[in-house]
Amino acid sequence: MIDKRYHVFICTSGVDMQAERVVLSQALVSQGFFSWGLEQRTPLTTAFARRQIDDCDYFVLLLGGCYGDLSASGVSYMHLEYIYAVTKQKPILVLMHEAPDSRAPELQEKTGEGKSKFSDFRQQLQRERDVVVSYRNMRDLEMAVRHAMPQMIERHPSAGWIRPQNTQKLQEEVDQLRQKIAQLELKSNVFREEAIQIPRVNPDELFAFDYKVHAYQDGNFKELRPQRKMKWGEILAVLGPGFSPAAPEENFSRVINEFLNQTSLGDVREVMPRAHATARSQINIRALHTIKMQLKHNNWIVPTGRDNRQRLLWELTPQAEKTLMTINQGKKAI
Known part of the structure; x- marks a missing residue:
């Protein structure tokens, strides 16, 4: 069997998801994945994020209790990255906090408009995506990733990255x-x-x-x-x-x-x-x-x-x- 490794783009609302991002990244690395993504976004980082999405094998969206920083269009950078991944037909896994209202106040949207956009986006993901996995805590998140990613590979095979010593098998x-x-x-x-x-x-x-x-x-x-x-x-x-x-x-x-x-x-x-x-x-x-x-x-x-x-x-x-x-x-x- 050819040994492959896959690139995963991690999309989050920003620094409010830093703890979950660390757990997710560590779980992916332990399974042999490379993880990419940006925590802090500006108009200048949009092109860089899109290049990373272009090159990734799988797209993982990690949603907590925030919609994230807004772009000039009024849509969050997280939402824009999701739309771009959809246009590129990337296999998408959504990891969603089971009860966002239970998170600490600083990890939730503070304005009525922000809460409304977050709720709409959460419902959109639940309607559109076939694979939406809920988690309650960090342990749940780690177990969800370990279970879901092998299934993603099985359902959506990708070329991935192959070690040079395996090129002979490919040539055959x-x-x-x-x-x-x-x-x-x-x-x-x-x-x-x-x-x-x-x-x-x-x-x-x-x-x-x-x-x-x-x-x-x-x-x-x-x-x-x-x-x-x-x-x-x-x-x-x-x-x-x-x-x-x-x-x-x-x-x-x-x-x-x-x-x-x-x-x-x-x-x-x-x-x-x-x-x-x-x-x-x-x-x-x-x-x-x-x-x-x-x-x-x-x-x-x-x-x-x-x-x-x-x-x-x-x-x-x-x-x-x-x-x-x-x-x-x-x-x-x-």
Whole structure:
């Protein structure tokens, strides 16, 4: 068995959770995890926290009796880190104090507004998360971590960090996968067969699709399914940079979902006018399949070899680049 270690980002309200953070960190270290996180946050530390979340394998939110320091938007830094982890689809474990009202007064929110935001956030976590573990004291917290983290690894396997001496085992696994890929390629060429049945489109034709998105308003969360209409030229402009240089096919979903994350707030506000954030945008799987096939059939992307992991790579064609240049020139003329 390959020996792995995992990075865990610890998210708390701040210094009021220092004692619990120490217990949590020690419990994680004893299980072989690396722990990250920030106790004191400012606008300057936000980017650093996001980089840590990007690189972590698991996200643990430790909630006591405070909502935490507020950002300029009125949302606490703890809440913002949680939203960011959700958008990055990180496996999330919530450790929640069973009775926050019983904590010492200095470990609770002191204003009515703070208490209201804390209560709303606590209820949001209970609604949204599948794994919410309550604790009463430090001993409970330590036992909860020791029990929950192995289950997290089992439910959400991650690449983690592997000791250099285990790379030979990985290479053997890679070689086996390469053999399986070669066998599958001999059986069929699915992409070419599917593309034959699809008519070509021009860049000005519209394509309608729907997608899922999590919308946040007044501390509450709701999953919506907005409709979006885009010209094929606009879709090409979104996806094109993702395949120049060549990239594996999973870039289709990654690039289009990132684009929807950045632009979905306008769609959401038609239904939730006070929405302040969106997360976890995910295009309809059938629409994504149609987009893939259409770009291939229009000769806008073509296969161009494999990477060192033997994934098939796709690349933007000169024809697609010419189409994009025409579209951009038309925008400038307007």
